[in-house]
Amino acid sequence: xxxxxxxxxxxxxxxxxxxxxxxxxxxxxxxxxxxxxxxxxxxxxxxxxxxxxxxxxxxxxxxxxxxxxxxxxxxxxxxxxxxxxxxxxxxxxxxxxxxxxxxxxxxxxxxxxxxxxxxxxxxxxxxxxxxxxxxxxxxxxxxxxxxxxxxxxxxxxxxxxxxxxxxxxxxxxxxxxxxxxxxxxxxxxxxxxxxxxxxxxxxxxxxxxxxx
Amino acid sequence: xxxxxxxxxxxxxxxxxxxxxxxxxxxxxxxxxxxxxxxxxxxxxxxxxxxxxxxxxxxxxxxxxxxxxxxxxxxxxxxxxxxxxxxxxxxxxxxxxxxxxxxxxxxxxxxxxxxxxxxxxxxxxxxxxxxxxxxxxxxxxxxxxxxxxxxxxxxxxxxxxxxxxxxxxxxxxxxx
Numbered sequence: 001x002x003x004x005x006x007x008x009x010x011x012x013x014x015x016x017x018x019x020x021x022x023x024x025x026x027x028x029x030x031x032x033x034x035x036x037x038x039x040x041x042x043x044x045x046x047x048x049x050x051x052x053x054x055x056x057x058x059x060x061x062x063x064x065x066x067x068x069x070x071x072x073x074x075x076x077x078x079x080x081x082x083x084x085x086x087x088x089x090x091x092x093x094x095x096x097x098x099x100x101x102x103x104x105x106x107x108x109x110x111x112x113x114x115x116x117x118x119x120x121x122x123x124x125x126x127x128x129x130x131x132x133x134x135x136x137x138x139x140x141x142x143x144x145x146x147x148x149x150x151x152x153x154x155x156x157x158x159x160x161x162x163x164x165x166x167x168x169x170x171x172x173x174x175x176x177x178x179x180x181x182x183x184x185x186x187x188x189x190x191x192x193x194x195x196x197x198x199x200x201x202x203x204x205x206x207x208x209x210x211x212x
Numbered sequence: 213x214x215x216x217x218x219x220x221x222x223x224x225x226x227x228x229x230x231x232x233x234x235x236x237x238x239x240x241x242x243x244x245x246x247x248x249x250x251x252x253x254x255x256x257x258x259x260x261x262x263x264x265x266x267x268x269x270x271x272x273x274x275x276x277x278x279x280x281x282x283x284x285x286x287x288x289x290x291x292x293x294x295x296x297x298x299x300x301x302x303x304x305x306x307x308x309x310x311x312x313x314x315x316x317x318x319x320x321x322x323x324x325x326x327x328x329x330x331x332x333x334x335x336x337x338x339x340x341x342x343x344x345x346x347x348x349x350x351x352x353x354x355x356x357x358x359x360x361x362x363x364x365x366x367x368x369x370x371x372x373x374x375x376x377x378x379x380x381x382x383x384x385x386x387x388x
Contacts, residue, residue: 017377018356018377018378018379019376019377019378019379020264020265020378020379020381021263021264021265021266021284021286021378021379021380022265022266022282022284022296022298022318022320022322022335022337022359022378022380023264023265023266023284023285023286023294023295023296023322024264024265024286025335025359025361025376025378026286026294026296026320026322026324026333026335026361026363027286027288027293027294027324027326028376029333029361029363029372029374029376030288030294030324030326030327030329030333030363031288031326031327031329032372032374033326033329033331033363033365033370033372034326034327034328034329035328036370036372037328037329037365037368037370038328039328040290040327040328095367095368095370096368097367097368097369117367117368119328120291120327120328120329120330150368150369
């Protein structure tokens, strides 16, 4: 009888995949969740735009006003021509955790920020800035996005089109590591980095992409 | 490590089954216990305990009831690991003067930081178990049951839920 019970218990626990303690069971499930949240590796950024010929890099990343563009700027500005609807892409895979429309306190213009969380440590921010004080244009910008909050996007997938209303319309591409803005140059694929840097140097000859 | 746990489980199972059988064969009741009064040792004192991944306290709340509060944690290869607070209520079913069966609903809340996942979670379950009094001030308990585990990641706000079988073992040091 005792042997039967032991065999039955052993068979049951082998079959059931028992967890020994609540903490271990939660950890096991958290590991499963971790795989859904994002990869453990660092991001490898691709092109944030669809066609290189459609955009000009107007400003790079800087922590200091001594950069060629004369101001601290925590992002890369991808400038487009007025009246266009150019497509922007997810530079890496991730979860859309924020889509926010608001009026920029400095310029007074509306903008729409999209945040894509790559993993626990890294996120990307696309600030769609149509350069307009008209709220309806910002609504049009939201309507031109292909994504929604809570959605997973793949690398290279279209985020949406930038509605270029005013002169100076651009996407400000920000990159964060552990909630701090960082220069993304070390995370771009070499060909993309070369493409972006070359574009920036058409505006600021000899400039670096980042000044820290 | 996984197999170490499973072997440990077998050893504990074997040990407890032996004890249960020995107790069931009619180990003499302690003098003054009232002979057949199985509940005479209940209304037990409080204890501090050690579980596989927690420290706990067991407080009597009635003749056949006890509350167990737990503070536990496990590490992770990346991240701060899992910390949890647990509460359970044991309803004892005395078997012999040294052996009790019990049923126990169990609620746990947790903070986890494991690899890419970071957030809050809960584990709700109900277990059935036995507690054996090795010495007057030393007890060993063992229970098993199904738990519903719910985890919510901070950002992105994705969730995961599942049913898991969990085994809890504790050593209780009775204080008075």
